[in-house]
Amino acid sequence: MELENHNPTILAPRDGHEPLTEVDAASRLGLKVATLRAWRHQRRGPAFVRLGRSIRYLASDLEAFMHAHRETPDSRTSTTAL
Secondary structure, three states, rough: OOOOOOOOOOOOOOOOOOOOOOHHHHHHHOOOHHHHHHHOOOOOOOOEEEOOOOOEEEHHHHHHHHHOOOOOHOOOOOOOOO
């Protein structure tokens, strides 16, 4: 008896929507996992998804977080005259 070769379609996440682990997210942001955990506890930092006890971050949320906290030299106010 020959078995049919069934390859179920796996829904690949769209760009920017792939779930990342804490380790992956921290690595992308250049932070420690402990920092992300502290930020979640303090209700700050990037948006995250809780799946039971697992925490996942979406790449698009990390990008949005980085963009929202981006500073340029002209956006800073200087209190000292040079």
